[in-house]
Amino acid sequence: EPEVTQTPSHQVTQMGQEVILRCVPISNHLYFYWYRQILGQKVEFLVSFYNNEISEKSEIFDDQFSVERPDGSNFTLKIRSTKLEDSAMYFCASSDRGNEQYFGPGTRLTVT
Amino acid sequence: KQEVTQIPAALSVPEGENLVLNCSFTDSAIYNLQWFRQDPGKGLTSLLLIQSSQREQTSGRLNASLDKSSGRSTLYIAASQPGDSATYLCAVGTTGSEKLVFGKGMKLTVNP
Numbered sequence: 001e002p003e004v005t006q007t008p009s010h011q012v013t014q015m016g017q018e019v020i021l022r023c024v025p026i027s028n029h030l031y032f033y034w035y036r037q038i039l040g041q042k043v044e045f046l047v048s049f050y051n052n053e054i055s056e057k058s059e060i061f062d063d064q065f066s067v068e069r070p071d072g073s074n075f076t077l078k079i080r081s082t083k084l085e086d087s088a089m090y091f092c093a094s095s096d097r098g099n100e101q102y103f104g105p106g107t108r109l110t111v112t
Numbered sequence: 113k114q115e116v117t118q119i120p121a122a123l124s125v126p127e128g129e130n131l132v133l134n135c136s137f138t139d140s141a142i143y144n145l146q147w148f149r150q151d152p153g154k155g156l157t158s159l160l161l162i163q164s165s166q167r168e169q170t171s172g173r174l175n176a177s178l179d180k181s182s183g184r185s186t187l188y189i190a191a192s193q194p195g196d197s198a199t200y201l202c203a204v205g206t207t208g209s210e211k212l213v214f215g216k217g218m219k220l221t222v223n224p
Contacts, residue, residue: 033210033211035212041216043156043201043203045211045212045213048210048211050210055210056210058211099144099161100144100158100161101158102158103155103156103157104155105155106154
């Protein structure tokens with residue numbers, strides 16, 4: 001069964017460093033999303049991406065965040081200058097025609 | 113602004129019980145609702161998707177219902193098993209937005 005994959009599974013970085021989280025969505029899906037879950041809190045929407053551009057973003061998704069689909073298979077989330085409060089589990093999701101969303105296993109980001 | 117609530121936050125039951133998990137949302141202008149399962153430290157597994165035009169969906173021992181007018185959904189788990197132990201998340205897709213808004217989840221423990 002097709003699935004969303006994410007790498008790395010765990011990333012440790014120092015405050016102020018840039019990180020890139022990678023995702024491979026399900027191959028025939030056209031809508032891509034990033035969410036995050038801070039430990040013990042709700043899953044929060046960050047951004048959605050369709051037709052090679054951001055279609056919606058949350059207040060959390062400020063100038064330090066960016067997304068890119070560099071080729072036909074990968075979807076990346078870049079955090080330019082990480083802060084301690086960026087420590088969270090980051091989930092990538094994809095959907096076909098903006099309907100049921102399928103989530104990847106997540107990348108645990110730890111900022112020290 | 114859509115708010116999703118799941119009460120109670122945790123439930124512990126003996127094996128074999130039939131369970132009802134509750135989800136409520138504040139804005140009835142939804143286009144779908146998804147129930148997810150999350151195991152500790154893992155990603156989100158989609159269990160059921162209910163479109164706004166549907167009243168219920170079934171998959172195996174799981175049955176989800178939707179009452180848009182009252183802002184409620186329930187997930188019914190028949191004949192619970194220890195393997196059902198996980199956190200169950202309700203997420204709502206609101207009309208005019210691409211994001212899913214999540215509840216905080218309900219941690220279920222099924223004791224042998």
